[in-house]
Amino acid sequence: MRKEANPTMNEYLSDHVHLTDDGTAVVILDQTQLPCRTEYLTLRTAQEMFDAIRLLQVRGAPAIGICAAYDLYVLAQQVSSDTPEAFLTQLRQQADYLASSRPTAVNLSWALNRMLDIAAAQTSIADMLSALHRECIAIHEEDIAMCRAISEYGLTLIKDGDGILTHCNAGPLATSRYGTALGPLFLGKERGMHFHVFSDETRPLLQGARLTSYELSRAGIDVTLICDNMASLVMKNGWIQACFVGCDRVAANGDTANKIGTSGVAILARHYGIPFYVLGPTSTIDLSCATGADIPIEQRDPEEIKQKFYAEPMALPEVKCYNPAFDVTDQSLISGIVTEYGICRAPYTESLRTVFAQKTAGQSGEGRNPL
Numbered sequence: 001m002r003k004e005a006n007p008t009m010n011e012y013l014s015d016h017v018h019l020t021d022d023g024t025a026v027v028i029l030d031q032t033q034l035p036c037r038t039e040y041l042t043l044r045t046a047q048e049m050f051d052a053i054r055l056l057q058v059r060g061a062p063a064i065g066i067c068a069a070y071d072l073y074v075l076a077q078q079v080s081s082d083t084p085e086a087f088l089t090q091l092r093q094q095a096d097y098l099a100s101s102r103p104t105a106v107n108l109s110w111a112l113n114r115m116l117d118i119a120a121a122q123t124s125i126a127d128m129l130s131a132l133h134r135e136c137i138a139i140h141e142e143d144i145a146m147c148r149a150i151s152e153y154g155l156t157l158i159k160d161g162d163g164i165l166t167h168c169n170a171g172p173l174a175t176s177r178y179g180t181a182l183g184p185l186f187l188g189k190e191r192g193m194h195f196h197v198f199s200d201e202t203r204p205l206l207q208g209a210r211l212t213s214y215e216l217s218r219a220g221i222d223v224t225l226i227c228d229n230m231a232s233l234v235m236k237n238g239w240i241q242a243c244f245v246g247c248d249r250v251a252a253n254g255d256t257a258n259k260i261g262t263s264g265v266a267i268l269a270r271h272y273g274i275p276f277y278v279l280g281p282t283s284t285i286d287l288s289c290a291t292g293a294d295i296p297i298e299q300r301d302p303e304e305i306k307q308k309f310y311a312e313p314m315a316l317p318e319v320k321c322y323n324p325a326f327d328v329t330d331q332s333l334i335s336g337i338v339t340e341y342g343i344c345r346a347p348y349t350e351s352l353r354t355v356f357a358q359k360t361a362g363q364s365g366e367g368r369n370p371l
C-alpha cells in the first residue's frame, strides 16, 4: 500500500497489514501488543498466518479478510505443482486451513473465496499468481473506499457535539482506513466536527480499551473509556445520542453478530430511546444465513477470562467459564445498517437485498442513499 508523507493516525494505521516489497511475506502490526508496544510481525508460513488470526494479532472482520487475501497470495508462491489443477487443489487446502482460524467473521471466507475464484478463472499458474497479486491488493483498496463511503453515510446520522457510544473496535485497525463504526468520527474530525466518544472497554480482551481509545485519542478525538457495565449509566445521564458498532456477520433478516456484549448495548439503547446503528461493508452481509441463529459463534479459551492480560489469576483454576466471542443483536433493536451503498432500514430482508442487487449490478455506492 502507498505510504503517506506525513500520515495522520488514520493513514498510518491503514498500512497495518501489508505485503513485503518483494511480496513473499505479510507484515502485520501486532494488535495484542497495543497500546504499549508497536511491534510488527512477518508472516511466511500457513501456521504463522493461522495463529496471527486465531490469536487476534490481526483482528476485526474486514482486516482479517484483507490479511487472509495477502496470506493466500504468499502461500500461492510456495505451492509447487506441475499443473494448474494441482495448483488450485493445494491453494484450496491452504484457504480452508486459514478459513478455519475464526468462524464468525464472514469476511474471512469471503476474501479467500474471492481469491480462489480469481485463480480458478486463469489457465496457467503464472497467470494465477499475477491475478492473485492483483486481487489481494484490490481487496485492500476496495476496503478503504468502502470504509470511506460508510463514514460519509454514518456522518449523516449524527451532529456536531454528539456523544457516541461504541463497543469493541471497528476503526482503522479493524479494517484498512477510517474503519466502519469509527469511520464517521474520523471523517467528522477531518471536517472540524467534535464528538464525545464513550468506548466500552470490551471484556474479556479489551479491544475498546487497548485499541479504540488508542486510535481515537491519538487522532485527537475526545474519548472516554468506560467499563462495559457503565454503559447504562452514561446513557441514563443523557451523554449518548447514538450507538455505533461494527459487525462480523449480518444475516439476511438483519440480525447481526458482533463482539460479545453488543446485544446488551442495543437492549440498553432501546430502553433509553437512543438510536443503535450497525456499520459494516457488504462483505460482512451473509444472505446465506437466514437469521442470526444460522451464524456460527466462536467459542474461545476460558483462560482469556480467568487470566489474560493480568499478572495474577482472577479466578480459581477449577472455576468453569463460558467464553463466546460474539453475540447476535436482534434486528428489531437496530435502527439502521450503514453500508457503502447507503443506510438500510427495516424491513432488512428487503433493504439488504436491494443493496446486493446494486452490488451485483456493479453500481458505486458513494454519494447517495437510494434506500
Ligand SMILES: CSC[C@@H](O)[C@@H](O)C(=O)COP(=O)(O)O
Binding pocket: 056, 059, 060, 061, 062, 105, 167, 168, 169, 170, 171, 174, 175, 179, 180, 181, 207, 245, 246, 247, 248, 258, 259, 260, 325
Ligand atoms: C470493523 S470490525 C467489526 C467487528 O469485527 C468488530 O466489531 C469486532 O467484533 C471484532 O472482534 P475481534 O474479536 O476483535 O476480531
